[in-house]
Amino acid sequence: SQELEQSPQSLIVQEGKNLTINCTSSKTLYGLYWYKQKYGEGLIFLMMLQKGGEEKSHEKITAKLDEKKQQSSLHITASQPSHAGIYLCGAASGGGADGLTFGKGTHLIIQP
């Protein structure tokens, strides 16, 4: 079965600083999803990456998938308090018809 390792497990960053979260898969990824969750709430879709070397950006968040499609990174530029939460990477073994396997999440705290 596929396993996703996220690092770091938790991160405290001063407001305005940049940060990176990593997600490594034990197998080649068909699709890699990034979601944000606030504790006890649902998941907010951030981005989906499918092609090796693909990079997507939305506002101050950039996600990349490496060429071998086994590692992804999520980079936040000039962090803000609204970025605080739990970031989860999820992997699809097939298309949208497959459920996702999730990493354990990275808990991000932004210090003012």
Add this chain to the structure above:
Amino acid sequence: GAVVSQHPSRVICKSGTSVKIECRSLDFQATTMFWYRQFPKQSLMLMATSNEGSKATYEQGVEKDKFLINHASLTLSTLTVTSAHPEDSSFYICSAAGLAVRETQYFGPGTRLLVL
């Protein structure tokens, strides 16, 4: 767009009773819906996959007779926890995927179940 709702958001029930949770895709047709469970400080674990009009596929270790899933239409799936016990207390989240949203899974806000 791509909004998924769940009802109820919170439920408290007595041990031995059954609880039904609804998952609806509000602005797209969900050909596939997924049910996940999340225990405190842990990640989401896939429980089952349901396709409209067919039987759900359950993950290993998930009892199909305990967690009944019905995907009666392209916008509604229900999860019924039968004869709930305290160990079933958890956060249940559904997601929905469809061609209109390019197979991206959109998640509902979750249902917190507490079994006393």
